[in-house]
Structure formats: C-alpha cells, structure tokens
Amino acid sequence: SPDLATSFLEQPLDNPLMNAAGVWCTLAAQLDALVESSAGALVTKSCTLSRRDGNAEPRYRALPLGSINSMGLPNEGYAYYLDYAACHDYERKPLFVSVSGLSLDDNLTIVAALREAVLPAFLELNLSCPNVEGKPQPGYDFEAMDQFLAEVATAYRRPFGVKLPPYFDFVHFDTAAEILNRYDNLAFITCINSIGNGLVIDTDSESTVIRPKDGFGGLGGDYVLPTALANVNAFYRRCPGKTIIGCGGVQTGAHVFQHLLAGATLVQVGTALHEEGPSIFDRLQHELRELMAKKGYSRIEEFRGRLKTL
Ligand SMILES: O=C1NC(=O)NC(C(=O)O)N1
Numbered sequence: 001s002p003d004l005a006t007s008f009l010e011q012p013l014d015n016p017l018m019n020a021a022g023v024w025c026t027l028a029a030q031l032d033a034l035v036e037s038s039a040g041a042l043v044t045k046s047c048t049l050s051r052r053d054g055n056a057e058p059r060y061r062a063l064p065l066g067s068i069n070s071m072g073l074p075n076e077g078y079a080y081y082l083d084y085a086a087c088h089d090y091e092r093k094p095l096f097v098s099v100s101g102l103s104l105d106d107n108l109t110i111v112a113a114l115r116e117a118v119l120p121a122f123l124e125l126n127l128s129c130p131n132v133e134g135k136p137q138p139g140y141d142f143e144a145m146d147q148f149l150a151e152v153a154t155a156y157r158r159p160f161g162v163k164l165p166p167y168f169d170f171v172h173f174d175t176a177a178e179i180l181n182r183y184d185n186l187a188f189i190t191c192i193n194s195i196g197n198g199l200v201i202d203t204d205s206e207s208t209v210i211r212p213k214d215g216f217g218g219l220g221g222d223y224v225l226p227t228a229l230a231n232v233n234a235f236y237r238r239c240p241g242k243t244i245i246g247c248g249g250v251q252t253g254a255h256v257f258q259h260l261l262a263g264a265t266l267v268q269v270g271t272a273l274h275e276e277g278p279s280i281f282d283r284l285q286h287e288l289r290e291l292m293a294k295k296g297y298s299r300i301e302e303f304r305g306r307l308k309t310l
Contacts, residue, residue: 002293003300016300017285018267019042023269036278038281041095043097043268055131059211061210062271067219067220085114094121095122123156123160142175153185162180173238176235180235194219194270195223195227220271222249256288
C-alpha cells in the first residue's frame with residue numbers, strides 16, 4: 001500500500017500529519033496522547049513568558065462549518081514546554097515548540113532559553129495570534145515582523161520557522177515572502193493561523209457565541225480551507241528555498257492531499273482534531289492512502305507540489 005513516509009529538515013517522519021499549535025497540546029497529558037497517536041510529529045501550545053489563564057469563557061465554539069475561538073493564549077508558561085521538550089523521545093517523532101511572546105523581548109528571552117537547552121525540537125515562532133486584546137499580530141505589521149525576525153534569527157542562529165496569518169492580496173504575499181527570504185535560517189513557514197476576527201451569530205438567541213471581544217474570534221475548519229491552500233501555494237511558489245507546512249481546513253484525506261499538492265511538506269490539523277481527538281490521525285492516513293492508491297501514487301514525493309493550473 002502507498003507509503004506516507006516523508007522528511008522534514010532532514011528528519012524522517014512516518015507520515016506528514018501533526019496537530020496545529022494550540023489544539024490538544026496545552027498540557028503534558030495531551031502532548032503524551034499525541035506522542036502515543038499515529039501523528040508523524042507534534043507541536044506544543046504557543047507559549048508566553050509567564051503562565052496565562054487566557055480569555056473569559058465561552059471562548060471556543062464548534063460549528064457546522066468549523067470553529068471560532070478567542071482563547072487568548074492560555075498556556076503553562078515557556079519553562080513548562082521546555083521541560084516537556086527536554087524529556088521528549090526524538091527518536092519516536094519530531095517535536096515542535098510554538099512560541100508566541102507578547103513582546104519582542106519576551107520572544108528573545110524564550111528563544112534564548114530554547115537555544116541554551118540544545119534540544120532537537122523545532123521552533124515555530126507564532127506571528128499570528130489574533131486574540132490577545134491590544135496586541136496586534138506581528139504578521140500583519142511587516143515592519144514589526146521584519147524586526148522580530150532580524151532579532152530572533154540572529155539570537156537563535158539555528159533553523160526555525162514562523163506561523164503566519166492568512167494573507168488575501170498578492171502584494172501582501174510578495175511583501176511577506178520578500179521579508180522571509182532574507183533570513184537564511186528561517187527554514188520553514190506554516191500557513192495559516194486562523195482567519196482572525198470573524199463574527200458568528202446565533203439566530204435564535206440573537207447573540208454572539210463566544211464571550212471575548214464582543215464575539216469576534218479566529219475562524220477554523222471548512223471556512224478556511226481555500227484560504228489555507230492559497231497561502232500554502234503562494235509561499236511555496238515565492239520561497240523555493242524554504243519548507244512549507246500546511247494548516248487550515250483539514251478534515252479528510254483529500255484535504256491532506258490538496259495541501260500536499262499545493263506544496264506543503266507537513267500538514268497540521270486543528271479544528272477537526274479538537275472535535276474528533278487523536279484517532280483522527282489514523283482516519284486521515286487511511287483516507288490518504290486510499291486516495292493515493294486510487295490515483296496510482298506509491299509515495300508522497302510523486303505528487304507533492306505538483307498542483308496543475310488550467
Ligand atoms: O495563534 C493563535 N490562534 C488562534 O486562533 N487562537 C490562539 C489563542 O487565542 O490562543 N492563538
């Protein structure tokens with residue numbers, strides 16, 4: 001049957017699937033469940049300098065077409081995730097550490113600690129959390145993003161990656177890619193984070209469905225798949241020297257196939273994992289293998305990045 005084996009920054013993986021940062025990865029027990037699952041890799045909840053309770057509840061709602069969330073970066077603080085990363089068995093599967101400091105200084109402190117720990121973990125720098133009140137997303141402020149990257153790339157010196165927000169304009173794809181391409185140790189790009197500040201209204205109650213920010217929150221699920229695929233392919237085309245991780249709207253093996261076709265090397269699962277649990281990785285691999293067999297593909301590299309245009 002088709003082989004899902006792949007590699008990421010020269011590390012071998014059994015398959016290209018992993019969780020999206022923030023989903024099933026805030027506490028050690030959740031992370032352990034991902035290690036025990038058939039996911040090919042895992043990433044920790046975006047961490048900040050100190051532990052955070054996050055935003056008031058209700059702050060997440062599953063919907064027929066996906067999800068809306070305004071979690072507000074609830075996490076155990078960066079030391080908790082560095083401790084977890086220090087105990088992880090990297091022979092079993094790669095571990096990514098997501099970092100979302102609330103300031104450049106916080107990010108530099110966390111990144112320096114990660115570098116000092118000398119662990120095989122991969123740093124995913126989150127530039128795109130839309131849910132901390134008063135904190136603009138660095139991903140939507142190109143000057144701030146460039147400054148963040150200049151300082152983090154210099155301080156960390158090792159290969160790292162970024163988690164980007166979705167962009168919706170070719171000028172923004174061009175400008176963001178031009179910035180990313182200036183950093184040689186910026187080795188991977190994860191597209192996309194949630195589509196920020198959507199508003200879901202419940203007709204019966206005539207109300208918003210989450211409490212924070214008057215109900216405005218990040219969208220995931222079916223709502224975001226075409227935007228996620230566009231961003232994966234836009235950066236795949238513009239950043240040939242970098243590896244793309246796809247995230248957004250994955251619920252079936254066909255969605256995984258589409259992300260790979262668009263140029264992704266790994267594929268992250270958020271909303272659907274939140275709703276189905278880690279067994280989803282078995283289902284997605286089964287569905288992807290079935291689809292590959294039907295199409296006559298035996299390995300991912302036979303079609304990855306080979307999206308046809310009309
Ligand atoms: O980067 C993030 N994206 C989201 O959609 N939500 C979380 C959060 O709010 O913590 N962070």
